[in-house]
Structures are given as structure tokens and as C-alpha cells.
Amino acid sequence: MSANQSEYDYVVIGAGAAGSIVAGETAAAGYRVLLLEAGLEVSPDNNDVWDPTRWNEVLKDPAFEIGFESTKQAHLDNRILQLLQSKGLGGCQIHNAMVYVRGGRSTYDHWANELGCAGWSYQELVPFFQQIETTVGISPPPASAFGDALIAAFGRVGLPFNPGYNEGPTEYGSVPFQFTVDAEGPRRTTSYQKYIAARSLPTLTVQPGCFVRRLILGRGVPIVEYTNAEGEIVAVQPVGEVVLAAGAIASPAILLRSGVGNAQALEKLGIATQCDLPAVGQNFYDDLGVGVIVGPNNIPMDAQRYGYIGVGAFATASGEAPQPVPGYGEVNIEIQISTSSLPGALEPKPPFPPLSYVLIGSSSLHLKSRGTVTLATADPAAKPVVDPGWLSDPEDWNRVLAALGLVYRIASDTELAAAGGWHPLPFMPVNPKFPLFPIEIAEAWIRLTGLTVQHYVGSCAMGTDVKTSVVDPTTLSVHGVPGLRVIDASVAPTPVTGNTAGVSMLIGAKGASLLLGKGGKRG
Numbered sequence: 056m057s058a059n060q061s062e063y064d065y066v067v068i069g070a071g072a073a074g075s076i077v078a079g080e081t082a083a084a085g086y087r088v089l090l091l092e093a094g095l096e097v098s099p100d101n102n103d104v105w106d107p108t109r110w111n112e113v114l115k116d117p118a119f120e121i122g123f124e125s126t127k128q129a130h131l132d133n134r135i136l137q138l139l140q141s142k143g144l145g146g147c148q149i150h151n152a153m154v155y156v157r158g159g160r161s162t163y164d165h166w167a168n169e170l171g172c173a174g175w176s177y178q179e180l181v182p183f184f185q186q187i188e189t190t191v192g193i194s195p196p197p198a199s200a201f202g203d204a205l206i207a208a209f210g211r212v213g214l215p216f217n218p219g220y221n222e223g224p225t226e227y228g229s230v231p232f233q234f235t236v237d238a239e240g241p242r243r244t245t246s247y248q249k250y251i252a253a254r255s256l257p258t259l260t261v262q263p264g265c266f267v268r269r270l271i272l273g274r275g276v277p278i279v280e281y282t283n284a285e286g287e288i289v290a291v292q293p294v295g296e297v298v299l300a301a302g303a304i305a306s307p308a309i310l311l312r313s314g315v316g317n318a319q320a321l322e323k324l325g326i327a328t329q330c331d332l333p334a335v336g337q338n339f340y341d342d343l344g345v346g347v348i349v350g351p352n353n354i355p356m357d358a359q360r361y362g363y364i365g366v367g368a369f370a371t372a373s374g375e376a377p378q379p380v381p382g383y384g385e386v387n388i389e390i391q392i393s394t395s396s397l398p399g400a401l402e403p404k405p406p407f408p409p410l411s412y413v414l415i416g417s418s419s420l421h422l423k424s425r426g427t428v429t430l431a432t433a434d435p436a437a438k439p440v441v442d443p444g445w446l447s448d449p450e451d452w453n454r455v456l457a458a459l460g461l462v463y464r465i466a467s468d469t470e471l472a473a474a475g476g477w478h479p480l481p482f483m484p485v486n487p488k489f490p491l492f493p494i495e496i497a498e499a500w501i502r503l504t505g506l507t508v509q510h511y512v513g514s515c516a517m518g519t520d521v522k523t524s525v526v527d528p529t530t531l532s533v534h535g536v537p538g539l540r541v542i543d544a545s546v547a548p549t550p551v552t553g554n555t556a557g558v559s560m561l562i563g564a565k566g567a568s569l570l571l572g573k574g575g576k577r578g
């Protein structure tokens with residue numbers, strides 16, 4: 056195995072939401088960039104990927120799935136949950152639900168003002184969001200009668216209509232979701248498609264089917280050791296830097312395999328410590344989802360065009376309206392609704408009978424529980440051990456119960472039920488007399504059905520304290536490791552208000568500008 060030392064300025068690992076922007080922008084500036092991606096290219100004819108109505112079908116395709124899973128979750132009936140993570144040119148944007156959420160201005164102001172992340176205030180980030188929105192393409196689905204009925208129902212539970220949840224001062228209220236979809240087609244968009252495939256980038260080399268095993272450190276710029284598409288173990292060493300953009304589960308795992316992490320833990324695995332950085336893999340976070348289904352329905356089959364019905368909501372666990380510009384974490388529930396009208400929608404499992412249904416789902420946002428990404432073995436081929444730690448902080452129980460309560464009120468709304476032609480199902484914990492439903496049943500329902508909403512962040516958090524963070528906010532360089540940056544969802548130091556493709560692309564765009572800031576355009 057020999058390392059090629061001169062061919063590339065940068066090696067970017069992972070062609071997902073963030074890595075595609077880093078590779079595309081640095082190559083557009085004239086740098087010689089190698090983009091290594093574990094998964095394969097997506098054929099332009101693969102309708103399961105590109106047709107937004109076929110979201111359920113692409114989710115089932117093993118060709119695009121890495122297959123991570125959680126450890127047994129003590130507070131969710133000891134269940135092991137699948138942690139979906141797509142692989143391929145496009146990363147999780149190949150199979151995500153396409154909802155586009157910036158993440159809340161208070162989130163970014165919290166990072167800048169309270170967590171010492173200089174340069175990450177919302178106002179400073181707006182130009183990056185605008186660049187992403189123009190480049191990737193954002194569109195609302197067409198209006199529908201069911202969407203209108205939902206807006207009215209959200210109003211009846213106290214959530215005002217808020218058409219500008221991304222650009223406006225608050226996310227709070229019922230919202231017409233924006234989606235990363237080209238309205239023409241319509242066709243799913245990804246940052247890989249728009250920042251790379253749609254451009255002429257002669258200095259970019261894209262190598263799909265390449266699994267990065269580890270980095271070899273201590274010999275100048277990191278050497279990237281990977282298994283190539285032919286199954287050979289090879290290595291490459293750029294002249295500039297290595298950018299890790301493998302996502303919030305794989306990026307910390309690659310760092311740990313490379314000897315960057317808690318020295319004691321690495322020693323136990325027989326991995327030589329290159330940099331004792333205890334925060335690697337700590338602070339892992341995912342929102343928790345819980346919902347109810349109602350049915351049968353007579354919703355027109357064209358009601359759901361994309362991953363979710365086009366109307367959703369952002370709410371507060373307290374039930375109170377937040378300030379006009381909400382404080383950090385104040386808006387902490389997201390409601391997303393889907394129906395069995397989408398091809399390939401999940402069938403309820405026995406003992407539930409097959410039926411058409413509406414799933415009213417909530418994501419509890421800004422929870423306190425934190426988890427970990429660790430290794431069980433030094434073997435680079437082994438999957439990391441992921442413990443999201445859902446509900447490990449007892450305070451989160453009330454928050455998730457409040458989210459279930461809100462879902463339950465919407466499900467019990469008689470006017471909405473009349474509009475959708477549904478009734479609350481007898482086997483669901485829906486009691487029209489909310490909030491007097493028995494708390495034990497609600498808790499048991501959460502333990503039995505609570506699930507990941509795949510909003511993984513935080514495991515390589517940015518910050519200035521080397522004991523509690525992994526990368527420097529002003530560069531996204533790994534503390535104490537020359538020539539190495541992490542630029543993906545893992546560097547978000549806290550959860551954001553909502554889905555995470557937006558913040559991941561933001562980190563990609565801002566990270567690319569930080570990387571280019573050093574040299575600007577290549578001469």
C-alpha cells in the first residue's frame with residue numbers, strides 16, 4: 056500500500072448533504088479534489104430515488120442503506136432501532152423525506168452567543184442559506200383540500216398559520232413545508248446533484264464504492280486508507296487537507312479508528328492514540344418520534360406528493376405561544392403527517408389489520424438526552440456502537456408526553472376527522488377527553504412505538520474547549536490534528552429546530568467557505 060502524495064489538494068470523505076457542497080465548491084475554485092464515497096452512483100433513471108412520491112420505495116432499497124442500528128434502548132422497552140443512513144452519491148438526501156427546514160434562528164444565535172461559535176450567528180449564516188436554497192432548489196407541494204383542512208385544525212388547537220417558517224422570525228404555527236424538490240418533474244434534488252453533477256468541474260475526481268477505513272496520522276497531512284471499488288486496500292495523501300464528511304455516525308467512528316478520541320477507551324481496543332480528544336463520539340443526539348394513526352380515510356390519493364403531507368406544524372411542549380422571535384429551544388415539537396396513499400407505505404403489523412390510514416407524527420425537538428458513538432473493536436469493517444440514549448434524561452418524558460398529547464388532540468379533532476373521513480382507531484391510545492388520558496397508557500405507547508427521526512447531530516461538536524468539543528468553530532479543524540477537518544452534521548453542537556438536511560448543507564456551505572478562506576481561488 057503506497058500513498059499518492061501529489062495528485063490532490065483535498066480529499067473529501069462522504070458525498071452526502073455537506074460533503075458534496077465542500078467538494079463542489081472547492082473544485083469550482085480550481086482545487087484538485089478527490090471525493091471518496093462508500094456508496095454507488097444513483098442512475099438518472101432510478102425513479103424510486105428521483106420521483107418524490109416514491110419515498111417509501113427508496114427507503115426499502117438495500118443498495119442505498121449502510122444499516123446502522125442502536126443499542127438496546129432501556130427507555131423504549133429495550134428495543135434495538137434501525138438507524139437509517141443512506142450511502143451513495145447524495146448521502147441521506149437520496150432517501151430522506153425532503154422536508155427543508157433552516158433550523159431556527161435562535162439555534163444559531165445560541166451557538167454564536169452562548170457556545171462560543173464565532174461566525175455562526177443566524178444573520179451571518181443567512182447568505183449561506185440563500186445560496187443553498189437557490190442552488191439546490193426548494194419548492195412547496197401544490198395546495199390540497201386536505202392541507203387546508205389541516206391548517207384549520209391546527210388553528211383549532213391554537214397554532215396560527217405561519218407561511219414563512221424558514222425566512223420569518225419564528226417557526227411556530229402551522230406551516231406549508233418547503234421541500235428539496237425541483238417543481239418541474241417533480242424531482243428530488245440533492246446537494247450532490249446541484250453542486251457537483253450539474254456543474255463542469257474538471258479538477259474533481261469522484262470515486263464511488265470506496266469505503267474509508269481509517270486515517271493514518273503523524274506523517275504530515277493525514278493519509279486516507281480506504282477499500283476501493285475493486286476491493287483493494289489503498290491510500291491517498293493530499294497536499295492540502297482531509298475533510299471528513301461521513302455523517303454524524305460514521306465521522307466519529309472514523310476518527311476513533313484513526314486514534315483520535317478518548318485515550319483510555321482507545322487503549323482498551325488496542326488502537327494507538329494519536330490525539331487524546333475525549334469528546335469524539337460523545338454528545339450524539341437524535342429527536343424522538345411518536346405518533347398515532349387514524350383511519351380509514353377518504354383522502355384523495357393525490358393528497359401526499361412528497362415525503363409528508365405539505366402542511367405540518369411547529370409547536371411548544373408548554374402549549375404556550377412563544378415570543379415573536381422564540382428563545383433557544385422554545386419551539387420544540389414538529390408535527391409531520393403522512394398517509395397510506397403514498398406507494399409502498401408501511402402496512403400496520405399484526406395484530407393491527409391492513410387498512411388505509413393517516414399517520415399523525417410528532418418529533419420532540421431540543422431534548423436533553425444525549426448519546427454516544429463508540430467502537431466495539433478496532434476492526435475498520437465493524438459497525439460502530441450507537442447509543443442515542445433516548446429518554447435517559449427524565450425531563451424528556453414530559454416533553455414527549457406533551458408532543459403525544461398534541462398529536463392526540465389533532466387526531467381527536469372532529470371537524471378534521473369529518474374532512475378526512477377518519478375516526479380514531481379503537482386500538483390507539485386516543486381518548487377524546489384529552490388531556491385526561493391515562494398517563495400510564497401514554498407512557499407505554501411511547502416506550503412501545505417511540506422511534507428515531509434520523510436527525511443525528513452532535514458527535515463531533517464544534518466548540519473552543521478541547522475537553523468538550525472536537526472541532527474549532529472558526530475553521531472546523533479537528534483540535535490538535537493538523538490537516539484534518541470535519542464538515543457535516545456531526546459538528547452541530549446542539550439539536551436544531553427541525554429536520555437536519557438544512558443544517559447539514561449549511562455546515563457544508565459555511566465549511567467550504569472556511570476552507571477556501573485560507574487560499575481563496577486556486578491560481
Ligand SMILES: Cc1cc2nc3c(=O)[nH]c(=O)nc-3n(C[C@H](O)[C@H](O)[C@H](O)COP(=O)(O)OP(=O)(O)OC[C@H]3O[C@@H](n4cnc5c(N)ncnc54)[C@H](O)[C@@H]3O)c2cc1C
Binds near residue numbers: 070072092094143509
Ligand atoms: C430516512 C431519513 C429521512 C430523513 N428525512 C429528512 C427530511 O425530510 N428533511 C431533512 O432535513 N432531513 C432529513 N433527514 C436527515 C438528513 O438527510 C441528514 O441529516 C443529512 O443528510 C446529513 O448530512 P451529512 O452530510 O452529515 O451526512 P449524509 O448525507 O448522511 O452523508 C454521509 C455520506 O458519507 C458516506 N460515508 C459514510 N461512511 C463512509 C466511509 N467509511 N467511507 C466513505 N464514505 C462514507 C455515506 O455513504 C454518505 O453518503 C432524513 C434522514 C433519513 C435517514
